[in-house]
Amino acid sequence: MNGPNPRMSILDPTQLTLMRAISGATLRNSVISNNIANADTPGFMPSEVDFHATLADAVEGGSEAIDAVSFSPEEEDTGAVRADGNGVDSEAEAAKLAENGLELNALTQVAQSRMQIMRTAMGVGNG
């Protein structure tokens, strides 16, 4: 993404970061669900999305970098591997899913509140 982005004027870097964090957490939700679905697949290794680190790096690079950020799941090298080569720890995945869900809720709530402030400033009212 080169050149000025027209969205920059409306979405400040914090709001943009929140949006990217939401999409990162949504992807992480899918990846953890996938790990749980494949808990009985022989040879399957769980994946994880470290969207916090990717986003933190992008924040250093300013708005352009945040706008262009993309997340990709990476296979984890877990220590515990069953006889069939599966490395999924169902309990740990369930805990991660719950944690990620709460984080996703918090992110949407903050994003929504900030959007509300912006709407008030624009005179749109409570809509």
Place this chain on the structure above:
Amino acid sequence: MSIFSALNISASGLTAQRLRMDVSSANLANADTTKTAEGGPYKAQTVVLQESAGSDSFAGNLAGALGGSEPAGVEVSAIIDDAQPTKRVYEPENPEADKEGYVTMPNINPVTEMTDLIDASRSYQANVTAMSTTKSVFEKTIELL
């Protein structure tokens, strides 16, 4: 990336685990079946699971075209015959008995089938939990927007 892909992933897990339960139930039900359409005793079936390569849906194709790797859940690659050896039981009065009076019984171990059944049912529950977590998060999100 669709927000509903997580639900589809959990659904694929539910389908796979349900099939495992069906197959284990069929194995248990046929634990003493000595006669089948193909001849010989019933052979124990095993479900082989594999990670889904990706859905053929619009969202799946779009993600692929954009160079992203989307998790796509689990699928059943095959239902194969169990390689366990069959056991021979001395039952001369059985019409399926051979000249020496032995009947070839299916290679089914009810204890193994029961543990498989419990395992599949626990995995099913794990997928249900994942699905309801995803659902409540998305419900909350939609409420806020």
